[in-house]
Amino acid sequence: MEKIPNFPLDPSLKNLQMGYRFDDRFEISGKPVRRSHCFAFKVNDLQENQPKVVLLFPQRIKRDPEALRYLTEQILVLTALDHAQIARIYGIHTNGPLGYIETEYVAGNTLKTLKLKKEQQRFNEEEVRWIAGQTLDALEYAHNLNILHRDLKPANIILTAEQKIHLIDFGLSEPVRQAMNLVQDATASTIILYWSPEQVQGKALTVQSDLYTLGAVMYDLLNGKPPFFTGDVYNNILYKEPEPIAHCSGFMNDVLLKALAKKPEERFQNCQEMRQALEKTGISYFSSSLKMEDKAPPAREKKKKTGRGLRTLLKPQIRYGLMSALLIVLLTVMISRLQFGTHDAPQADSSAVDRQTGRPDSFQVKMLNALLDQAQEKIARKQILSPPQNNAMFLLQQAQKIDPHNHRLKSLQNEVKSALRQQVYLLSTSGRQVQGLELLNNALKFFPDDSLMLRLKNELFGQLPRQMPLKVEILNGAGVSGIAHRLSRFLQNRGVVVVNTENFRTDGRVNWNVPNSFIKGNLPENEAVKKLEELLGLNYRQEASFKGQNPAARISIVLGKDYQTLKPFRK
Structure with a gap:
């Protein structure tokens, strides 16, 4: 067996070798590399029979209760990410002798490796624009969940053999x-070459911080070097303006200089804005001559999600909205911890009493109060189930996990029940029984024994037509923000089940140049399909070989440049 390279490891990890097995599940199959302040090993998951990557974090974190709790809470938020171009983070394992984060393995080469193999160690504008386009797709998805990458760099971007960009260690x-x-570990060194000014100053990060790092990555790929890499890098990032790249077009330099502006408000404000700016550079956005420089390992095979990696962390029914809401709460709590000076490790005596009594400790009490405060605010604003990422229902569910017997929690739950019953009644009396039933089903996940809700559900179900609802996906082929979600709300209010809304893709690439809208699927013509045709004003096209972008979809609705001619969009 091959020994690991000779660089510093925790003493307890020195015996890790190729073929070493741990937790009766993982077998090391690759040499370790440094990633995200961890030692990353490629492993074989013997239970799921697929390769993965585990990141072993320093044992000091595992031995410190406060640091371990903080890391666990942050990883919980990141498990919400489920996007084709983002390597999945399955969970964190802390029960065995090793502490590690379980992630998806992506076969391919990093942009850092590919750049070094280039003749002049740089990419051309067409290639960088294509890379940026795919990266923006992944970033936009995560930003909509209020999750930032915070460490985007060429070493964290992988190109697969199918010419797909994947972001790792998100x-x-x-x-x-x-x-x-938190454990005063001085080994937490970081490469700041791609950091924004606010990140090197330790300030709060935003979407604009991620877009700055993407701009720095693009600059590096085009120029062969980051914007600032010599001298006092820290001060240069804060005060020096990047030099324009001589061999790049004026349009591309304008994009780079705006992305790398010192003040966040002077940069692109979101991924859509940066994408639109890139489209004005006059280079084909959806085609690229970018190729792998050497043969990559076989591409990963898409596996059905099993959620095995989350068993030690959370229940599988926790949804994306909860993750984003929890992120907001955790940030609030961590700020309050800083304000109250609670960075010192908890005293052994008090934590022991908490474990014996089963009562929340001081940190959990602060988290509980923060959750309940936000839930009360959402109830006052009538945000019971929306917005999806941060609403009263999800906040109260998380609070219940901390202390299910809290009196204030019980009072707020009763307020939510009353508000939900009133909403269902209004929907049912206005002819929107399908939406009312959907609302009830969501509510019963949290209040399964509520007799009034169960009775309302039976009454509503009796009013519905006895026909299997359509399962459709709505694909945006026009490039206009929000139209897929708008159509989704329209159809769901009329009994159509929308399983997915996303960008339309051709050969795996986003295509926003579809001239005419259309409907296609593998269902035979029936009353439900005719109803859909009537709702949209489009003719349905049956294809025996139809396969939707979402496997659950039986019909695809593709919105083209003429989407405003469809009935739901007519003024």
């Missing part, structure tokens, strides 16, 4: 670094 670096700071 959001992992900063939580590990902060956990190491």
Whole structure:
């Protein structure tokens, strides 16, 4: 067996070798590399029979209760990410002798490796624009969940053999670094070459911070070097303006300089804005001559999600909205911890009493109060089930996990029940029984024994037509923000089940140049399909070989440039 390379490891990890098995599940199959302040090993998952990557974080974190709790909470948030171009983070394992984060393995080469193999060690504008386009797709998805990458760089972007861009270690670096700071670990060194000014100053990060790092990555790929890499890098990032790249077009330099502006408000404000700016550079956005420089390993095979990696962390029914809401709460709580000076490790005596009595400790009490405060605010604003990422229902569910017997929690739950019953009644009396039933089903997940809700459900179900609802996906082929979600609300209010809304893709690439809208699927013509045709004003096309972008979809609705001619969009 091959020994690991000779660089510093925790003493307890020195015996890790190729073929070493741990937790009766993982077998090491690759040499370790440094990633996100961890030692990353390629492993074989013997239970699921597929390759994965585990990131072993420093043992000091595992031995410190406060640091471990902080890291666990942050990883919980990141498990919400489920996007084709983001390597999945399955969970964190802390029960065995090793502490590690379980992630998806992506076969391919990093942009850092590919750049070094280039003749002049740089990419051309067409290639960088194509890379940026795919990266923006992944970032936009995560930003909609209020999750930032925080450590975007060429080494964290992989190109697969199918010419797909994948982002790895999404959001992992900063939580590990902060956990190491909690144990006063001076080894938490970081490469700041791609950091924004606010990140090097330790300020709060935003969407604009991620877009700055993407701009720095693009600059590196085009120029062969990051914007600032010599001299006092820290001060250069804060005060020096990047030099335009001589061999790049004026349009591309304008994009780079705006992305790398010192003040966040002077940069692109979101992924859509940066994407639109890239489209004005006059280079084909959806085609690329970018190729792998050497043969990559076989591409990963898409596996059905099993959720095995989350068993030690959370229940599988926790949804994306909860993750984003929890992120907001955790940030609030961590700020309050800083304000109250609670960075010192908890006293052994008090934590022991908490474990014996089963009562929440001081940190959990602060988290509980923060959750209940936000839930009460959402109830006052009538945000019971929306917005999806942060509403009263999800906040109360998380609070219940901390202390199910809290009197204030019980009072707020009763307020939510009353508000939900009133909403269902209004929907049912206005002819929107399908939407009312959907609302009830969501409510019963949290209040399964509520007799009034169960009775309302039976009454509503009796009013519905006895026909299997359509399962459709709505694909945006026009490039206009929000139209897929708008059509989704329209159809769901009329009994159509929308399983997915996303960008339309051709050969795996986003296509926003579809001239005419259309409907196609593998269902035979029936009353439900005719109803859909009537609702949209489009003719349905049956295809025996139809396969939707979402496997659950039986019909695809593709919105083209003429989407405003469809009935739901007519003024």
